[in-house]
Amino acid sequence: MTSTSSAISPAHIGMWRPSPAARILGAAFSLFFAAVAVVAIAGAIAHADISMIWDALLFSAIAAAVGCYVGRAAIRVTPDAVIISNPFRTRTIAFSSIAAVSPGYYGVTITTRDGAAYTAMAIQKTNLSRWQGRRTRADEVTDAVCSAAGLRAPSGHRSQADH
Known part of the structure; x- marks a missing residue:
């Protein structure tokens, strides 16, 4: 069932969860990709380039996926x-x-x-x-x-x- x-x-x-080292590394990757997403959004706003929003969405999705793995x-x-x-x-x-x-x-x-x-x-x-x-x-x-x-x-x- x-x-x-x-x-x-x-x-x-x-x-059992992922090892502490894996969780720390995963959190660091997640924060990195979240930061890149913020920079991409800032670049899109500063340069009025809507195509950079797609980059931000991609990096946000990667950050969320890695965060879900280490958190759940x-x-x-x-x-x-x-x-x-x-x-x-x-x-x-x-x-x-x-x-x-x-x-x-x-x-x-x-x-x-x-x-x-x-x-x-x-x-x-x-x-x-x-x-x-x-x-x-x-x-x-x-x-x-x-x-x-x-x-x-x-x-x-x-x-x-x-x-």
Whole structure:
């Protein structure tokens, strides 16, 4: 069962967001693009050049997208479900409908029993980490979701007990 409710349960088993470094860098990029948008608007007004407004809109959209990512991206494990908050959508997935969980380059992917796949963009596993067999925060999230849903960790996934 999935839904797009934005209500978040206060009873978390665990919550993961992008790393502090990623959030700081994302906020800096967002502020930079917002500043460029303001300069483009000022240039459009000063030079009476309406075409610069399109530049301002583009930079504003980039600033908003980056800001949404660093501000909203999260994955929460509650007593009865996983809540995936991506920049523009929140999904709640009941443990009973989870078939598989795997860490990956784009995030932690949760596949449901009906075949739908949902990716939590907050935590990614780099290809380099995968090739070197290193554990990352994405592996911790995968372990937590698998444990809460009563699943085994995916094959090729090194659990905490493997160390």
